[in-house]
């Protein structure tokens with residue numbers, strides 16, 4: 221019995237927590253093996269009781285030593301598990317943490333979401349449409365006659381095209397989000413109050429100020445008695461929410477085939493506050509969007525009675541909004557995925 225006890229003591233002293241894989245569970249197994257009800261300790265104690273009295277003193281001391289060794293070891297193991305291990309016992313919490321690099325949204329997504337949110341607050345819902353469109357939805361239904369020169373304003377990427385003729389069935393990459401207006405009006409009765417964010421494509425040489433892919437957010441409001449005053453107030457509200465409460469707007473007459481009258485909207489320069497600086501080229505104003513009252517021809521083409529209903533529409537470039545808001549100088553930065561650029565916007569949402 222003495223040798224057995226000595227062996228156990230030896231085993232206990234040599235036990236190392238590092239050898240345990242599932243540490244918390246193995247520590248418990250270790251405790252049960254030595255100190256549990258049917259464990260080594262109790263078993264030896266039963267044998268001890270049967271010993272002749274003259275051996276009891278020596279064995280008693282040895283057993284005590286074994287018990288103390290087991291208890292001390294279990295205590296040591298438990299402390300280790302509690303202090304250094306997390307609950308599933310797999311990680312050493314004293315290890316230096318791995319740096320978890322968090323992803324972030326692209327500045328264009330953030331800007332697009334912000335624009336959508338501002339309009340959502342005044343009851344606009346979001347609609348999306350296809351990027352591969354047909355001529356009918358992008359041009360014809362929007363009052364671009366088949367030979368209308370305004371088609372040339374938008375350098376279209378064609379996918380399937382009749383040679384030398386524009387056909388409503390031509391398949392193309394949409395050059396603006398205005399085609400979604402048509403799709404919404406075709407299937408929904410007024411009141412319609414939607415904004416339509418999306419990617420658009422134009423066959424332009426890539427430079428700091430132009431790209432062949434960019435993003436627009438379009439807005440459309442059609443109901444009885446919608447007036448130009450509604451358009452102006454809606455856009456003033458938007459400009460103040462987007463660029464700050466002191467922002468002013470001005471509208472300049474312009475031309476789009478699908479709106480009449482049409483306007484281009486400027487905001488007071490958010491850098492110099494309107495005094496004139498190199499961002500606004502000394503004018504104090506920055507052009508941000510196109511807008512107008514939906515041309516009655518467009519309403520009629522979409523099955524909405526233009527005698528009963530009126531509407532306004534507007535469209536803005538998301539890249540331009542973000543450029544003005546965050547003073548980004550070069551459009552190409554948006555698409556190059558240079559981390560030094562992307563990380564500058566980690567905290568904007």
Ligand code: PHE
Nearest residue numbers: 396398510511512533534535
């Ligand atoms: N679709 C126009 C463009 O791409 C913008 C616009 C939208 C203008 C809606 C008026 C109304 O330039």
